[in-house]
Amino acid sequence: MTGCISLSMASFGLMSIIICILLFFALAPINAMVDFNQNYYPLWGQNHITFLNQSTAVQLLLDRNSGAGFRSKLQYESGLFTIRMKIPDKKTNGVITTFYLISDDQAQGVSHDEIDFEFVGTEGKLQTNLFANDMGGREEVYQLPFDPSEDYHTYQILYSPYRIVFFVDNIPVRTFKNNTNRGINFPTKPMWIEGSLWYSQSLWAGSINWNREPFIAYYQDFDISGCPYQPDNNCTSPVLYPWIRPKLDQKQLQVMRNFRQRHMVYSYCRHNRGRFPECVHQNT
Ligand SMILES: *[C@@H]1O[C@H](CO)[C@@H](O)[C@H](O)[C@H]1NC(C)=O
Numbered sequence: 001m002t003g004c005i006s007l008s009m010a011s012f013g014l015m016s017i018i019i020c021i022l023l024f025f026a027l028a029p030i031n032a033m034v035d036f037n038q039n040y041y042p043l044w045g046q047n048h049i050t051f052l053n054q055s056t057a058v059q060l061l062l063d064r065n066s067g068a069g070f071r072s073k074l075q076y077e078s079g080l081f082t083i084r085m086k087i088p089d090k091k092t093n094g095v096i097t098t099f100y101l102i103s104d105d106q107a108q109g110v111s112h113d114e115i116d117f118e119f120v121g122t123e124g125k126l127q128t129n130l131f132a133n134d135m136g137g138r139e140e141v142y143q144l145p146f147d148p149s150e151d152y153h154t155y156q157i158l159y160s161p162y163r164i165v166f167f168v169d170n171i172p173v174r175t176f177k178n179n180t181n182r183g184i185n186f187p188t189k190p191m192w193i194e195g196s197l198w199y200s201q202s203l204w205a206g207s208i209n210w211n212r213e214p215f216i217a218y219y220q221d222f223d224i225s226g227c228p229y230q231p232d233n234n235c236t237s238p239v240l241y242p243w244i245r246p247k248l249d250q251k252q253l254q255v256m257r258n259f260r261q262r263h264m265v266y267s268y269c270r271h272n273r274g275r276f277p278e279c280v281h282q283n284t
Pocket residue numbers: 052053057058218219220
């Protein structure tokens with residue numbers, strides 16, 4: 001695996017110079033000191049977002065009035081997207097802490113792409129999901145072997161035309177291969193990168209204990225390694241974009257299998273096998 005730092009210097013949005021440093025076997029965050037405002041902006045709940053440490057960290061606050069969310073300034077066609085986050089330490093259901101990619105605002109619509117990390121409640125249940133021009137329904141849930149509210153941990157989504165991989169602290173926890181030729185839907189659209197803290201009243205999330213408000217999440221590492229969506233960009237060069245052809249080696253596959261065996265508590269494939277063709281094909 002390789003990591004890559006890309007610095008986009010846009011002049012009037014026309015030109016971007018990509019400086020790319022290849023780091024073998026380095027998936028870990030490379031520069032945690034990047035200013036939030038360089039790559040992201042507050043999307044909603046502005047008065048519930050606080051900038052810390054010269055804006056190299058942000059705090060999102062959820063109370064009865066609002067939660068908050070942020071979004072990348074650019075859309076990306078591919079990338080290895082990293083965030084460090086610490087979810088709220090007050091234990092409750094209903095609170096959702098997220099880091100995800102989304103193709104547009106139609107989160108409830110049928111024709112958008114989305115790739116999600118979502119903490120459901122604050123007890124360490126982490127869900128991943130994937131929408132590919134459809135209604136999603138590809139949930140997996142892991143009970144993490146650590147308390148994600150105690151420290152920062154690193155969450156990464158690798159998005160390439162060949163494969164999607166979710167990583168937690170550099171451990172691949174899920175992969176989804178482009179098997180379009182077998183009739184399996186695969187996300188294709190340029191993506192925003194977003195993070196948010198909100199609450200859900202749905203059965204899925206359970207009900208929130210408002211006695212414990214406010215709920216506070218922290219985010220760090222606002223560096224973005226991605227190929228921005230721009231008419232002139234060729235995002236398929238494996239030299240400039242080493243994540244383009246991700247391949248998990250035998251050791252990583254074994255680490256992933258171990259993680260899933262020990263910590264996966266729900267998988268859509270176990271429950272909906274017939275509905276999703278990827279559940280009956282080898283998908284790694
Ligand atoms: C701010 O920086 C200090 C020192 O590096 C660090 O310990 C702390 O976690 C940071 N705060 C946040 C909210 O990330």
